Amino acid sequence: MLKQIEGSHAMAEAIALCRPEVICAYPITPQTHIVEGLGDLVREGALQNCEFINVESEFAALSVAIGASAAGARAYTATASQGLLYMAEAVYNASGLGLPIVMTLGNRAIGAPINIWNDHSDAMSMRDAGWIQLFAETNQEAVDLHIIAFKLAEELSMPTMVCVDGFILTHAMERVDIPDQAQVDAYLPPFEPVQVLDPAEPVSIGAMVGPEAFTEVRFLGHYKQTQALSLIGTYSAEFKQAFGRDSGGLLRGYRAEDAEMLIVAMGSVCGTIKDVIDEMREEGIAIGLVTIVSYRPFPTDELRGVLAGAKDVVVVEKAIAPGLGGPLANNVDMALRNLPKSPRLHSAVAGLGGRPITKASLHALFRRATVQPWEGTHFLDLNAVVVSREIHGSRKKRRSGPTAENILRRLAETPTQAAE
Amino acid sequence: MTDAAATLAPGEAVQQLKYYQKGTFTVGNRLVGEDERSVQASQDRSNALTCGHRACQGCGEALGARYAIDAAMRATGGDLIAVNATGCLEVFTTPYPETSWQLPWLHSLFGNAAAVASGVAAAMRVKGRNTRVIAQGGDGGTTDIGFQCLSGMFERNDDVLYICYDNEGYMNTGVQRSSATPPTARTATTPAIGAEPGNVFGTGKSVPKIAVAHNIPYVATATVADLHDLERKVTKAMGIHGARYIQISVPCPLGWGSASSDTIHLARLAVECGMYPIFEAEHGRVTHVRKIRRQVPVTDYLRRQRRFAHLFKGESEDPRVARLQAMCDANIADYGLLDAQGDEK
Numbered sequence: 001m002l003k004q005i006e007g008s009h010a011m012a013e014a015i016a017l018c019r020p021e022v023i024c025a026y027p028i029t030p031q032t033h034i035v036e037g038l039g040d041l042v043r044e045g046a047l048q049n050c051e052f053i054n055v056e057s058e059f060a061a062l063s064v065a066i067g068a069s070a071a072g073a074r075a076y077t078a079t080a081s082q083g084l085l086y087m088a089e090a091v092y093n094a095s096g097l098g099l100p101i102v103m104t105l106g107n108r109a110i111g112a113p114i115n116i117w118n119d120h121s122d123a124m125s126m127r128d129a130g131w132i133q134l135f136a137e138t139n140q141e142a143v144d145l146h147i148i149a150f151k152l153a154e155e156l157s158m159p160t161m162v163c164v165d166g167f168i169l170t171h172a173m174e175r176v177d178i179p180d181q182a183q184v185d186a187y188l189p190p191f192e193p194v195q196v197l198d199p200a201e202p203v204s205i206g207a208m209v210g211p212e213a214f215t216e217v218r219f220l221g222h223y224k225q226t227q228a229l230s231l232i233g234t235y236s237a238e239f240k241q242a243f244g245r246d247s248g249g250l251l252r253g254y255r256a257e258d259a260e261m262l263i264v265a266m267g268s269v270c271g272t273i274k275d276v277i278d279e280m281r282e283e284g285i286a287i288g289l290v291t292i293v294s295y296r297p298f299p300t301d302e303l304r305g306v307l308a309g310a311k312d313v314v315v316v317e318k319a320i321a322p323g324l325g326g327p328l329a330n331n332v333d334m335a336l337r338n339l340p341k342s343p344r345l346h347s348a349v350a351g352l353g354g355r356p357i358t359k360a361s362l363h364a365l366f367r368r369a370t371v372q373p374w375e376g377t378h379f380l381d382l383n384a385v386v387v388s389r390e391i392h393g394s395r396k397k398r399r400s401g402p403t404a405e406n407i408l409r410r411l412a413e414t415p416t417q418a419a420e
Numbered sequence: 421m422t423d424a425a426a427t428l429a430p431g432e433a434v435q436q437l438k439y440y441q442k443g444t445f446t447v448g449n450r451l452v453g454e455d456e457r458s459v460q461a462s463q464d465r466s467n468a469l470t471c472g473h474r475a476c477q478g479c480g481e482a483l484g485a486r487y488a489i490d491a492a493m494r495a496t497g498g499d500l501i502a503v504n505a506t507g508c509l510e511v512f513t514t515p516y517p518e519t520s521w522q523l524p525w526l527h528s529l530f531g532n533a534a535a536v537a538s539g540v541a542a543a544m545r546v547k548g549r550n551t552r553v554i555a556q557g558g559d560g561g562t563t564d565i566g567f568q569c570l571s572g573m574f575e576r577n578d579d580v581l582y583i584c585y586d587n588e589g590y591m592n593t594g595v596q597r598s599s600a601t602p603p604t605a606r607t608a609t610t611p612a613i614g615a616e617p618g619n620v621f622g623t624g625k626s627v628p629k630i631a632v633a634h635n636i637p638y639v640a641t642a643t644v645a646d647l648h649d650l651e652r653k654v655t656k657a658m659g660i661h662g663a664r665y666i667q668i669s670v671p672c673p674l675g676w677g678s679a680s681s682d683t684i685h686l687a688r689l690a691v692e693c694g695m696y697p698i699f700e701a702e703h704g705r706v707t708h709v710r711k712i713r714r715q716v717p718v719t720d721y722l723r724r725q726r727r728f729a730h731l732f733k734g735e736s737e738d739p740r741v742a743r744l745q746a747m748c749d750a751n752i753a754d755y756g757l758l759d760a761q762g763d764e765k
Contacts, residue, residue: 021543021546021547022539022542022543022546024539049546050546051542051543051545051546053538053542053576054576055535055538055572055576056568056569056571056572056575057568057569057572059531059532059535059568059569060532060535060538060568060569060572063528063529063532063535063536063538063539063569064535064536064538064539064542065539066528066532066536066539067503067526067528067535067536067537067538067539067540067541067542067543068539068540068542068543069539069543070526070536070539070540071501071539071540071543071544071547072543072547073539073542073543073546073547075539075543089529089531089532090528090529090532093528093529097528197501197524197525197526197540198524199498199499199500199501199523199524199551201524202521202522202523202524202525203524203525204514204519204521204524204525204526204527205524205525205526205527206504206525206526206527206528207514207515207519207527208510208511208514208515209515210515
């Protein structure tokens with residue numbers, strides 16, 4: 001059913017249609033409206049046979065989900081940013097134990113400095129935790145990915161994270177097609193666990209494992225991720241059959257077939273990038289986009305296939321791995337490795353802490369990649385003047401003070417200073 | 421109890437029974453009726469924590485866990501799931517495939533046993549099953565790193581019995597101080613070095629008291645020196661729904677520097693000197709205390725443990741022994757542990 005609806009509430013409705021049996025709720029911006037919406041659905045009776053638990057922290061939220069999942073219940077929780085870090089130990093634990101929990105991540109920057117706005121640093125912090133990580137481009141896809149996520153997680157007995165850009169998606173009102181219960185029931189079978197705490201058949205789960213078996217357990221975690229590489233495609237195709245629209249998949253191209261320059265990005269920024277591509281195509285520039293939906297497992301082979309023919313690849317990502325550069329660019333680089341004629345790779349970090357990624361800046365960035373390529377990582381719209389002053393200031397004076405506050409003060413001192 | 425306590429009443433009853441363990445309220449199985457015998461004395465016990473595990477000789481925790489879980493298994497007809505925090509109990513009962521657990525058992529992390537158990541309980545509720553849930557851990561996993569999850573589980577009144585096996589330190593990692601370590605005790609992080617060797621005064625916390633402050637249905641302390649009482653409390657706890665907490669004093673020969681054969685004796689001395697008050701509370705009120713027949717001096721308890729040896733090294737007694745004695749006296753006064761008649765409240 002088509003609805004004009006806030007992204008978070010659309011996701012809440014979709015999650016409810018998946019019939020979760022245990023939902024753990026802990027507030028953190030910008031994810032909060034999702035669990036609030038689910039709480040309403042449980043209270044109203046629209047979502048029945050579900051325990052909605054208000055926990056005392058994100059660490060407990062995922063821990064309760066771990067217990068519920070191990071006991072055979074379909075378990076769901078949502079978090080963002082600091083919350084994901086606070087539950088980090090349980091994030092690794094859930095995948096190590098092979099528990100098919102589904103969690104929404106309302107992507108948000110990580111402090112310090114504290115910042116509630118969108119970027120992908122939270123998701124990147126857990127990229128090696130053994131979860132499947134799917135990124136939604138639109139709220140429609142956010143809805144659809146949750147339904148696919150439960151199926152995928154439970155088939156592989158592996159936790160799945162649906163990454164949704166905070167505010168840009170979670171708080172955006174837009175038209176979303178919410179499936180009906182019968183459609184979802186037909187697509188998503190009831191949860192049949194591969195391991196369960198059952199007094200009729202007692203098992204020990206979470207025992208000590210030494211060097212004799214640890215590598216094998218980790219190998220199987222990796223193996224399951226490689227299985228997900230094919231299952232994600234299968235389930236997205238089945239989704240299209242059942243619901244009549246394309247959603248998910250490992251990655252998808254936009255005007256990519258004949259493109260000499262391909263942009264690689266994840267999440268909601270792809271909408272803006274498509275607009276820029278349309279405009280540049282009008283000017284006769286052969287440019288296209290590759291949207292990565294599945295960041296983990298990373299579709300290395302598929303990406304190589306799409307990128308192989310391009311001359312230039314520009315990775316635009318909302319995260320920075322300090323001391324390395326862009327983590328997505330690094331993964332893309334791996335896909336390009338050993339190609340006989342590898343495209344040039346340009347890495348740009350953009351939209352950190354909610355900074356708007358404008359069409360104007362993207363236009364400039366994509367043009368520059370061919371005419372004036374940069375080395376290393378480019379920070380889109382960096383205020384170089386303020387940064388230089390801070391670097392200079394801290395060299396002159398030992399007790400130069402707190403960085404974030406210095407930057408804010410310098411910005412106030414130079415209010416008209418345009419970016420870069 | 422209907423029960424040993426009754427048979428222990430002063431006057432005639434005392435005359436009719438000879439106590440198996442002299443000078444205590446503990447009654448040997450051979451002296452009580454079939455229905456009052458311990459779960460552990462029964463051939464029908466579940467052996468939920470079966471033999472062959474890797475606990476140290478004289479481990480109080482292994483003993484406490486065996487009695488507690490078997491009592492809970494009987495109380496629930498074997499319809500029970502256990503969640504375990506990281507720690508000695510988790511390590512010595514696995515590694516897989518040599519698990520000692522004969523009931524469904526889940527270990528997730530050090531600090532989240534209470535929350536994981538809440539999740540298991542929620543799953544049972546949503547599936548309409550009557551299966552009961554126990555969470556268990558050591559004092560580190562309970563009073564320190566697991567404290568927030570524990571308090572959350574209490575506050576939500578989740579249907580979980582949490583059992584803390586309190587050996588007063590991080591024994592699994594090599595005997596470091598926890599918030600359950602008593603003052604003056606030597607640990608690896610409160611070494612017996614300097615002007616005031618051992619753990620300092622004025623620190624630590626009483627989680628049983630904090631549990632009582634959550635107004636949960638049932639809180640009890642227990643000791644491996646009185647396994648009848650321990651079983652009774654676990655059985656009682658399993659008859660109640662909602663959040664419940666039992667903290668069991670479990671001496672650790674390795675961490676305390678005591679003889680393996682002294683575990684029960686030390687656990688008893690801890691109670692009888694007043695160091696470890698044994699009580700029950702329901703819905704925020706203390707309902708029962710275990711009386712001490714004769715208070716023993718705290719030195720009787722301290723001198724048998726090398727973790728307190730530095731207190732007795734000098735020419736004269738360390739003045740801090742008097743402070744420990746004062747702590748015991750305060751416990752006895754606060755809980756009314758001494759009774760002229762020596763009977764139970």
